[in-house]
Amino acid sequence: MEKTPRLAEIEEEWPFGLNFSSIMLAIDGPWTLLSINKTVFGWMHFGSKPKTLWPILGTLGPRAISGGPFQNPFRLKQFHFHWGTTHSQGSEHTIDGKPFPCELHLVHWNARKYATFGEAAAAPDGLAVVGVFLEIGKEHASMNRLTDALYMVKFKGTKAQFRGFNPKCLLPLSLDYWTYLGSLTTPPLNESVTWIVLKEPIRISVKQLEKFHMLLFTGEEDQRIQMANNFRPPQPLKGRIVRASFKA
Template sequence: MTGDQWGYGKEDGPSAWHINYPVALGNRQSPIDIVPDETTLDRDLGPIFLDYDSCTSINISNNGHSVVVEFVDSDDRSMIRGGPLDNPYRLKQFHFHWGEKGHEGSEHTVAGLGYASELHLVHWNAVKYRSFTDAASAPDGLAVLGIFLETGDDHRWLHLITDVLFMVKYKDSVTDFKGFNPKCLLPNRLHYWTYLGSLTTPPLHESVTWILLKEPIVVSDKQLGMFRMLLFNGEEEDERKKMENNFRPPQPLNGREVRSSN
């Protein structure tokens, strides 16, 4: 496994990431297991505000690890603010993590239990840093909004994404995906847990203020099954590796405080 080659298999998966990314053994790694009874109720934590009304999606792609929707982030049209954040952060992209059929696939767990999938909306601190790349390695550079997905009925809006997944079946495939507003993927209530952590994929920078919504959204098994039709590898490769179980297991808390907004 070289520095830019990593995955979720036995030899290149999370247990081996520390070989090329020593920070994997750091004190501020993500995800973690949230134990609600052990979190700190912080009445000074205000609500979070998601200013997504003018956000502009650009494309959807398969990066060989997940499916990613990218946004225009050259101005302040799509932001997260409030809560634990000192200033607004711009939306850069969102992506999903999921398991195999019938199994948990979220990265964060709650009292040791996982959800079917987890959605990450990645934002960066454009007030302090000149680019997403600069922010990604800074201690206060990123803010990631995490949303749990549990199985049940069809989600009213997720089909807008699943309907185009066939266009990005293979690694490095990309297609236009304009006009999508992720506001439709939010739960009704925005109560949250927050803690200081890291990216959950290499390079695992310890740069993330995590905001995990307590209320999950509901999606159907059929909708999640569409994600499992994606492949980890490229169209020119002979082997076909289904994209599933693309999540990192919980990491040690190492004494960090997890705060609750209510």
């Protein structure tokens, strides 16, 4: 029986993001984000290292996305953000080598085919993650509901109720996207993800982004460590096919 590969070996082999330039090998159809009916604000913690922790929002909605590269509708499990210490980095994908200060990930699972999220996460067609770039600009009115509530989960281990929020309001007007088959960017790094990376970013203000920077990797009684750089840099394509929903 083969031994499970060490995390370091997996990290060298599996991609965590892509550099998108003129890679458009096929045209996929449109996709749709459906309505979400309940969200809960809390925490997510992978592994033992403090930099694998960030705030998370989960949902109990029955369906979330359909169409595009998917044969079945997928259910939204959670969404979270990745960001850096400066405005020049933070996203896990880049466009023509350009990073963004923050990236939103909406994590979905194939609930029609699999009984649990864990079962779906182990299957090659089990998960779908929608990536949305955030860039600095005007204040994003819908984002205020999130950023104004971040103080409630400032410390590791804290949770708070967050109801009646539809993440559809965080999407850009254009849903043009790139898509490829890849992996989760956090342990266990399963190669079970169909990625949809939206071409158009959304804009948030400096003040809104700074509210992410006040979050901490540590508990209230611990020495404080600022939560930042909770992203992984882009990796080589290694022969993966990237498709797009739009023409170059």
